[in-house]
Amino acid sequence: MISFLNRLEFRVRLKGLDLNLFVVFDALMETRSTSRAAERIGISQPAASAALGRLREYFGDELLVVQGKRMYPTPLAESLLPEVRACLRSAESVLSMPVEFAPERSDRLFRVNASDYVAATILAPLARHLAQAAPGVRIHVSLSDEHAEGRLRRGEIDLLVTPAEWAVAGFPAEPLYEEEFVLAGWLDNPIFASPITAEDVLAHGHVAVSVGGPRITAVGDKQLELLGYSRRIDIVAPSFVVVPWLLIGTMRLALMHRRLAHDAARHFPLAYADLPFALPPLRQLAQYHETRATDAGLRWLIDQIGYFAAVILQE
DSSP: OOOOOOHHHHHHHHTTSOTHHHHHHHHHHHHSOHHHHHHHHTOOHHHHHHHHHHHHHHHTSOSEEEETTEEEEOHHHHHHHHHHHHHHHHHHHHHTOOSSOOTTTOOOEEEEEEOHHHIIIIIHHHHHHHHHHSTTOEEEEEEOOTTHHHHHHTTOOSEEEEEGGGOOTTSOEEEEEEEOEEEEEETTOGGGGSOOOHHHHHHSEEEEEEETTTTEEOHHHHHHHHTTOOOEEEEEESSSTTHHHHHTTSSOEEEEEHHHHHHHHHHSSEEEEEOSSOOOOEEEEEEOOGGGTTOHHHHHHHHHHHHHHHHHHTO
8 A cells, every 4th residue: 555645744735635526535435436436425427527636636636537437546545545534533523522512502413323113112202302412412313233343444424333243343242231141932831831941942933033244143043153042933034023924823933122121011912931941141332433532412412322221121
């Protein structure tokens, strides 16, 4: 990789460059098209082309070269990209971070990445509370998948709520809460009429959960595999909240988070029971980009999620 500038020279030259050009550069590197980049950031295509021209003049390099219908980055552009994105993350952090955070007056948008289980059991009750306590605060929830790490690295999400097993290396991680797993099934399944044994569990077909494009196995299911319990998987579900629909009217069982099973049993003909074997609890972490470490608003949100999780899981 080309070393184009030392840090000091980069800081000095930045004084003569419009930071908005970095926004255009980032979009161009992502889309490899002036028209798509312009559409993404809300400017005209001529404006995007003009911005690319200014960047080329400033750095003395073509940066993106047109070949056919696509643009390809030069080695210098590839070297610039991580520096530019780090600069944009820092600038965004400064602009969105008041000295104090007043939730009752704030209209801030928080971008949170979490599983549908977290969204249903923790974030939904929190959102109901915030409707009164912080009516201007908005939360954009994106569901966990294989792209979460990249979005965290690029600063596209403010907070990642993730099991400890899937934590992103190199980023701050704070414990949020722990939760037990239970065995869930249809209310009329006779297995729930008497004490359940490990043999009973393994004799039934199961609904497992696997999320994302590469189909990442859920933590609880993975722990069962590590303990050497081999189940017959009848159905693989793409999310946690769809599991109750796949249990009703069948003898199938599923490993579920206790709170999700509790909430589901209020709306569906479901039953749940303690597992007949020891399974480590689910440990949820809060992760964020290091540039957000002193973000008062983000600290408030993490504390709110942790508090609501503690209250809800004790009910």
